[in-house]
Amino acid sequence: MLRPLLPAAMLLALATQGTAAAQTTSQNPSNQNPASQDHIVSSQALQQQVESNSADRQRNIDTLEQMLKLPEAQKAMRDAKVNPEQVKRAIPTLSDKELSDLSARTRNVQQQFKAGFLGVGLFTIIILLIILIIVIAAVH
Numbered sequence: 001m002l003r004p005l006l007p008a009a010m011l012l013a014l015a016t017q018g019t020a021a022a023q024t025t026s027q028n029p030s031n032q033n034p035a036s037q038d039h040i041v042s043s044q045a046l047q048q049q050v051e052s053n054s055a056d057r058q059r060n061i062d063t064l065e066q067m068l069k070l071p072e073a074q075k076a077m078r079d080a081k082v083n084p085e086q087v088k089r090a091i092p093t094l095s096d097k098e099l100s101d102l103s104a105r106t107r108n109v110q111q112q113f114k115a116g117f118l119g120v121g122l123f124t125i126i127i128l129l130i131i132l133i134i135v136i137a138a139v140h
Helices: 005-027 043-068 071-079 084-093 096-114 120-139
Strands: none
Touching (some): 043 071, 043 096, 043 120, 071 120, 096 120
């Protein structure tokens, strides 16, 4: 007896849901529900993040390239028979994390050297190790 009413009840339920969805859409002009808006990143914020990451990466590359210009680095590369141009070309191939880590270490070592905490010999060895890390990381 209720069997003939079942299709009508289902049709009514679907029609009611469609109306509710249309009302929600008209109240929310972005055509998205509020929960999904929390995950949307504006193109301006994304652009700023890309520019910031790019600037950080370039600063890290510059730090390592400046280190390669130091007389101690030049001498260490000559003594180790490492091609300075190969090292310079390898720097941009490093990942962002590798660049960040190596440039932070380079700045730290340079500060310690300037403060007199490191002697020329130890400074040269550390610079050589950083150079070797650059070459090895670039090869892999």
